[in-house]
Amino acid sequence: MDALAGLNPAQRKAVEAVRGPVLVHAGPGSGKTRVIVHRIAHLVASCGISPHSIVAVTFTNKAAREMAERLGHLLGRQAGELSLGTFHALCAGILRRDGAAVGLHRRYSIYDDGDQIGLVKRGLQDLGLDPRAYNPRALLTAIGAAKSRLLTADEYVQSSQSYFEEVVGRVYLRYEMLLAQNQAVDFDDLLMKTHHLFQSQPQILARYQAGYDHVLVDEFQDTNPTQYALARQLAAGQSNICVVGDPDQSIYSWRQADLRNILDFERDYPEAQVICLDQNYRSTQTILEAAHSVVSVNEDRKETELWTENERGLPVVVLEAESESDEARFVVREVARLLAGGDVSPEDCAVMYRTNAQSRALEEAFIRRGMPYQVIGGVRFYERREIRDLIAYLRFLYNPYDDVSLLRIVNTPLRGIGQRTLDEFRSWTGQVGIPLYAGLQRLCEDGPANPFGTHAAAALGRLASLVRDLSARSAEVDVARLLDSVLEMTGYQAYIIESADGEERWQNVLELRGIAASYQHLDPQQGLTAFLEGVSLFSDTDELDEKTGRTTLITLHQAKGLEFPVVFIAGMEEGLLPHFRCFEDREQMEEERRLCYVGMTRAKKRLYLLRAVRRTFMGGVTANPPSRFLGDIPRKLTRSATVYGEEAEPGSPVVAAAVEFQAGDHVEHPKFGQGVVVASRSTGDDSELEVMFAGLGRKKLLASLARLSKSSPE
DNA sequence: GCCTCTGGATTTTTT
């Protein structure tokens, strides 16, 4: 095997630079994955490095799988010995093995977003704070941000500067306590606790460092400081660390990804080799130039430009539609037209958008035309109620300290344990000083001689023996059979089938059953561990399948790393892309630009930028001006067109009302002063505006009542 | 204890 075959000089250099720190700057379509794969193959096949001592971190599980597959072709069996995965998956494994050193049981739970919100709300309650006065979401974001910067609750409290931060600090402390009680971690904890483990237990770190001589990090621009710190810890033994990224494609700052990691890398490893991959193999010259014209407006940016030997190609199509349904109809018609041409198949096409809500109109159009499509993300499988319920059952059986899961299933399906009984039960276990699950055990042992009223005692007793029987079962049978037992013994199956949309929900349950069945080859304990971990760390992009014969509908964020011959970007409007939440902040606005750049550079041959003049949004109608990004693309690269459908006339009153004030307009209010319209919805003959006023925040106003006047921006 | 109704908030992106 020749790991260097077919590489250009820069790629070859990146593959061969095996010693010491390396920073690879890889623009879109520059063969980044190729470089990583060949670098690993080169390390193993030519340098004689053991695959056991290589760890490669990817952004998604899917990326890890694909890499594993390609390496399988190059290295055969040895590829299975590499450590490949996301930071989260790798950390979950490390904590499973060594978490005891930081107070974590072997069987801990991983809490997702919904669980976390629940814990924050409980924390607020415990502290006697009103969950309506303090938005749990905002608190959780603040806590997550702290964890992404390795700030513990104590440190946070020490350093809090404002009243809000003080509240966050108190909630953070409480939240951590609740997690510990439940033997649970959140996503950020997977990283932070691993880091803490390594820091506090040098002998454990040494073991991993000795194991990992070579550390690779993909999508480095989207790592957060905690992830970077982890990578440094792992690489500290040999300093053979290679990070690959592209600052222009950094689109996850809201998840605390920090571009400064790239600068820090050069500071932390001054001897690092920097290699730039700037030849693009993916797109036409026209597409590259158009994309560059959008991203190059950014001020926080080193000027780099990709070049390509590919043909000039077709102009970028810029299309104005009357409504989102016209926009969607155009997409479907155009896909059909290209299919008829013969050289394009449905899976060659992708439709991208800023927000998941936009997928709806598109989906309808595909359905109406009978065209095959797949939506990535959207209503997520693992967020469906029936799925969460069943996972809660399994999670509680796996980790009995997991009260969040227990409380979810205590009365699902209904078994007569209402709020009242539950409160009594909880205060009883509190008084006795035992965890909830132990309380249930005790009820089992004591039989009817418990301190509750007859009705409650009977209901609790039934739950207790149910739990006892199911946990006995969990030690004996594989995940799929355990799930069967849950469905049967709890009456959940009947409960689902009789519920509204029972048929559909039961199908979901069967799908989960199928996923569980894929863990059958493991012993009961390992199987349950692996299943729950897989479920927790699963991401929507993981299910993306490129060879389906279906057109892909996907958010711009999820599209990162993918490529398609034909790309449509829908909703090129002020308020959507860029999103109105970013109007006020230059850095965020620059990220919107990068997001647009990421979308455009997914396209190989054909790129369509679409917008709708009028769009339904939260019940009302909004009218958004064209995205400023469209204006940055030189006209010579584009071809413009308009589509107007039959159902709407441009001059209709509905449209007129919404057009009066548009998202992005600067306005003046007699009392509130200067502001920016962030949303306008037309409701019949009036429009309801949301305006962001300097210092006052968002206010909702009726256009007919509030005496607003348009003003010029500064 | 459970069901239904209402009003309010809520949607940006996700490991």
Added chain:
DNA sequence: ATCCAGAGGC
């Protein structure tokens, strides 16, 4: 438009 929490009736 849809989801949630809280109130009130059975």
